[in-house]
C-alpha cells in the first residue's frame with residue numbers, strides 16, 4: 001500500500017518535472033528566437049547610424065564633392081551638370097505654353113496659361129493629364145518612346161476646347177526629362193545614362209530634344225521644343241516663380257536628385273562661358289553621390305549587387321522611394337531566416353521589389369493599437385498570416401529605422417548644398433568668415449516627389465535632422481516648400497523664358 005503511494009508520488013513528480021522542463025525548454029527556445037530577431041534589428045540600427053556627428057561628415061563630403069565636380073569633368077561622382085539656365089522665371093512671363101514630363105512612374109502632358117502677373121494660383125491655370133508609362137515602352141526603342149510621347153501630346157491638343165483662347169502660332173514646349181543629360185544649350189542635350197528602371201539603349205548618347213522634335217514633326221505637330229529640363233530644374237523654376245528666395249530644388253520620389261543656383265565663377269570647368277546673369281543652375285545628379293561616411297549595411301550591399309546598375313546611384317539607393325521598401329523586405333527576410341517568429345519562410349520574401357514603398361509607409365504609419373494594417377500588408381504582400389503583435393511591432397521598427405536614415409541623409413545632402421553656397425550660417429567652405437559675422441538670409445528649398453509629399457514621417461525626420469545639423473537659430477531661416485507638379489509646370493515656365 002505504502003509502496004504504491006510512493007510509486008504514484010514519484011510518477012507524479014517525474015511527470016511534473018518533465019512538464020516543467022518542457023515549459024522551460026519552450027520558453028528558452030522562444031526567448032532565443034526573439035533574441036535572434038532583436039539582434040537583427042539592433043544590428044540594423046547600428047548599421048544605419050545617423051548621429052549628428054556622422055551627418056555633419058556627410059554634409060562636408062557633399063560640399064567637397066560639389067567643388068570637385070565643378071572643377072573638372074569627371075572630377076567627382078557628382079556630375080554637376082551645366083543646364084544653361086541662367087534666368088529663372090519671375091512672373092512676368094505671358095502666353096500659353098506646353099510641357100511634357102517623362103521620368104518617373106507617370107508620364108504627364110501639361111498646358112499652362114501665363115498672364116504676365118505673378119499669380120499665386122498658377123496651379124489653376126494648369127491643365128494636366130497623367131498616364132502610366134507602358135512597361136514595354138520603358139525598354140523599347142527611341143522611336144517607340146517618342147512616338148508614344150508625341151501621340152499623347154497630339155491627343156491632348158486635339159481635346160482643347162474652343163473656349164480656350166489660344167492663338168494658332170507655333171506652340172512652344174518645355175520637355176522635362178528626369179535622367180542625366182549633358183546639355184549643349186537650354187534646348188538640347190544628350191542622354192548620359194538611364195536610371196530608375198528605364199533602358200532604351202539606342203537613346204544613350206543622342207540628343208533627346210532633337211529626337212522629340214523629330215517625333216513631333218512626324219505627327220504633323222507645329223510645336224517647338226524650347227527647353228529641355230531636368231525635373232529638379234523645373235521644380236527650381238516653379239519655386240523661384242513663386243518665391244525669389246528659392247535657391248535649390250530637391251526631388252525625393254521614385255529617385256532622388258538636386259539642383260541649385262551657382263555663381264558662374266565657381267563653375268571652374270566652364271570658364272569662359274558668358275552667361276547673362278552671372279549665375280547658372282547646376283544639376284547635381286546627387287543620386288550618384290558617395291562617401292565612406294554614409295552608413296551602409298549588408299542589405300544595401302546586396303541590393304546594390306543585385307541591381308541592374310551596381311556601384312551606381314549609391315545615395316539614391318539609400319534614400320529614394322524605388323528602394324526603401326526593398327531594403328525593408330530584405331531585413332524581414334533575414335528575420336524570417338534567423339527565427340520562426342514569422343512562421344515558415346514565405347517564398348514571397350525573396351521576390352525583389354515586391355514590397356513597394358507606399359505599403360511600407362502604410363505599415364510604418366499604422367496607428368491602430370493592434371497594428372491591423374501591418375498584419376494585413378504582411379498577409380497580402382508576403383502571404384504571411386497571423387503574425388503575432390510583438391513581431392508586427394518589430395516590422396514597424398524596421399520601417400522606422402530605414403526611413404529615418406533616408407530622411408536624415410537627404411537632410412545632410414541639403415545642408416551640403418547650403419554650405420557650398422554659404423547659406424548654412426558658416427560663410428561657405430571657401431569663406432573664412434566666422435559664424436558671427438554672417439547674417440543668415442531667408443533661404444527657400446523647393447521639394448517635389450511622392451516620398452516627401454505623401455510620407456509624413458519621412459518629412460518630419462528630414463526637418464528634424466535639418467534643425468539638428470544647422471541648429472535652430474540658422475534652421476529657422478531655411479524654408480522647405482512642397483511644389484506639386486512643379487517639375488512639369490516649371491518646364492513650361494522655362495519654355496516661356498526661353499521662347500523664340
Ligand code: ADP
Nearest residue numbers: 104105253254321357358361449450451454455
Ligand atoms: P516620380 O518620382 O515617379 O516622378 P512621384 O514624385 O509622384 O513620382 O513619386 C512617386 C514615388 O513616391 C513612388 O515611387 C513611391 O516610392 C513614393 N510614394 C508615393 N506615395 C507614397 C506614400 N504614400 N508613401 C511613401 N512613399 C510614397
Ligand code: MG
Nearest residue numbers: 104231253487
Ligand atoms: Mg517626378
